[in-house]
Amino acid sequence: MNAPANTLLSLEGLAVGYDAQPVLRDLNLRLASGSFTGLLGANGSGKTTLIKTILGILPPLAGRMVFTPIDGRQPVLGYSPQHESLDPIYLLCSFEVVLMGVCGRVKPGRFIAKSERDWAHECLRRTGADQLSRKQFSELSGGQKQRVLIARALATKPDFLLLDEPVAGIDVSIKQSILDLLRRLHAEQRHTILMASHDLAVVRQYAQQAIWLRQGKALAGPAAQLLAPENIAAVLDLEMH
Amino acid sequence: MQTLREIFDPHFLLRNSVYVSLVFGLTCPLVGLWLVVRRLVFLGVALPQVSSCGVAFAFALQGWGLLPHAHQSATEHTLAFLGSTVFTLTAILLLSLQARRRRASVDASVGAAYALAGAWSILLLVKNPIGEHGLLDLLKGEIIAISNFELAVTAGVFAAVAAALLVFQKEFLLVSFDREMAVSLKKNALGWDTLLLLLIGLTISMSVLSAGPLVTFGFLLLPPLTAHLFARNMRQFALLAAGLGGLTALAGFYLAYRWDLPVGATDVALLGVMYGLAFVLRRLVRLVRAVRPV
Numbered sequence: 038m039n040a041p042a043n044t045l046l047s048l049e050g051l052a053v054g055y056d057a058q059p060v061l062r063d064l065n066l067r068l069a070s071g072s073f074t075g076l077l078g079a080n081g082s083g084k085t086t087l088i089k090t091i092l093g094i095l096p097p098l099a100g101r102m103v104f105t106p107i108d109g110r111q112p113v114l115g116y117s118p119q120h121e122s123l124d125p126i127y128l129l130c131s132f133e134v135v136l137m138g139v140c141g142r143v144k145p146g147r148f149i150a151k152s153e154r155d156w157a158h159e160c161l162r163r164t165g166a167d168q169l170s171r172k173q174f175s176e177l178s179g180g181q182k183q184r185v186l187i188a189r190a191l192a193t194k195p196d197f198l199l200l201d202e203p204v205a206g207i208d209v210s211i212k213q214s215i216l217d218l219l220r221r222l223h224a225e226q227r228h229t230i231l232m233a234s235h236d237l238a239v240v241r242q243y244a245q246q247a248i249w250l251r252q253g254k255a256l257a258g259p260a261a262q263l264l265a266p267e268n269i270a271a272v273l274d275l276e277m278h
Numbered sequence: 279m280q281t282l283r284e285i286f287d288p289h290f291l292l293r294n295s296v297y298v299s300l301v302f303g304l305t306c307p308l309v310g311l312w313l314v315v316r317r318l319v320f321l322g323v324a325l326p327q328v329s330s331c332g333v334a335f336a337f338a339l340q341g342w343g344l345l346p347h348a349h350q351s352a353t354e355h356t357l358a359f360l361g362s363t364v365f366t367l368t369a370i371l372l373l374s375l376q377a378r379r380r381r382a383s384v385d386a387s388v389g390a391a392y393a394l395a396g397a398w399s400i401l402l403l404v405k406n407p408i409g410e411h412g413l414l415d416l417l418k419g420e421i422i423a424i425s426n427f428e429l430a431v432t433a434g435v436f437a438a439v440a441a442a443l444l445v446f447q448k449e450f451l452l453v454s455f456d457r458e459m460a461v462s463l464k465k466n467a468l469g470w471d472t473l474l475l476l477l478i479g480l481t482i483s484m485s486v487l488s489a490g491p492l493v494t495f496g497f498l499l500l501p502p503l504t505a506h507l508f509a510r511n512m513r514q515f516a517l518l519a520a521g522l523g524g525l526t527a528l529a530g531f532y533l534a535y536r537w538d539l540p541v542g543a544t545d546v547a548l549l550g551v552m553y554g555l556a557f558v559l560r561r562l563v564r565l566v567r568a569v570r571p572v
Contacts, residue, residue, distance in 0.1 A: 141463035
């Protein structure tokens with residue numbers, strides 16, 4: 038099966054899950070290069086599992102994933118996990134966390150060059166987190182941590198940004214500013230973005246495309262169309278019957 | 279002061295023990311801090327015991343006539359080191375495999391390993407016909423009787439471990455702090471995990487031979503726990519933990535020599551006092567900060 042020219046990632050009959058137990062099956066999806074896609078679903082619907090499978094953290098249970106090479110190389114993936122998943126016992130300042138993003142380009146046992154350190158500072162600046170540079174990561178608020186983690190994902194110089202619930206558990210005003218930041222980054226740098234969220238309004242407002250995970254299946258389409266009130270009612274009604 | 283001068287005299291009879299104590303005190307906390315941040319403290323308790331069991335097993339093989347008898351200190355030390363290392367590394371690999379497969383706590387297995395290793399060490403020792411020939415001392419970790427060969431091997435292994443931890447700090451930190459990020463960056467997370475565990479296992483094997491399981495556990499965990507109360511970054515954490523370990527090892531040796539006490543037990547007691555004082559000090563500092571007007 039040949040993907041259209043602007044496809045960055047094709048999922049072909051993909052099943053994802055843990056310990057041979059599929060959470061999602063028979064996924065046939067395409068993500069266009071430069072698109073902003075919202076991955077919608079309730080808790081436990083398989084959003085994080087799908088993201089981890091795309092990242093290579095979990096092996097697919099069936100089917101395959103095909104990344105379209107960019108300039109003859111595999112696309113670089115930038116990942117921002119849920120901030121609660123990181124253990125506060127590590128004594129790391131925000132800059133050191135962001136610096137981890139450049140490790141993919143630094144060989145084992147080598148020092149990180151000044152140019153890479155400057156780039157890490159630049160990523161903090163782009164996400165509006167430069168004043169947090171010297172602060173302990175574990176002592177930051179949820180919104181501040183999220184900015185730092187987005188900066189770390191940017192530090193990888195990604196072609197494809199995967200964000201796992203970037204605004205979950207964050208105050209409304211901070212949530213708005215993080216989503217505006219993502220919109221700005223997408224507009225300025227044309228990253229391909231896949232953002233997991235359980236918030237229907239957020240996906241409808243910010244994403245161009247949407248993938249809606251419900252009961253082990255995926256519905257995909259333009260966000261405005263897929264998440265239109267009549268469509269939502271139809272999907273929910275269909276499931277009730 | 280006279281005792282201190284005596285201990286640091288290059289012709290001091292127990293100078294090798296002083297040097298080994300110092301190297302041991304500096305290196306164990308550097309390794310132990312990874313057990314602390316990866317929340318594997320129980321592993322730090324169980325592995326020295328498993329390591330001791332390996333030593334007892336190696337000598338039991340000799341006692342049962344399955345291995346030739348060793349009459350030289352160097353051969354005896356090598357045999358003990360082999361038994362200790364094989365048991366420790368096997369236990370580490372089995373426990374980490376179990377943790378990976380079940381994606382659940384391995385506390386029960388670690389506890390069982392500790393109890394079984396302790397029991398088997400004693401059983402293997404009491405049934406060993408050559409057990410009384412200093413083997414009990416070796417198992418207890420007699421830091422007093424250190425030959426030049428043992429000093430050279432211990433210093434060499436610990437220096438190699440410390441160098442590896444320093445050179446690959448970036449990789450160890452990445453896979454420990456955020457393994458998923460490491461995988462997404464195409465790092466060989468399993469390989470780095472394995473290397474770190476091997477370094478931990480090697481240090482524990484060597485430490486148990488030098489100082490016994492109790493002292494190894496004390497130096498692996500108490501200096502990092504104390505340092506974590508005050509350090510602000512990972513570099514300070516490592517330097518403070520190693521500094522505390524080295525200082526305590528020397529102070530413990532001094533006190534033990536001065537008052538004719540067992541060195542290992544004195545070291546661990548001193549580490550405990552330091553941790554207790556640091557904990558109280560940390561609480562006081564927080565209290566003062568909380569009541570001070572802004």
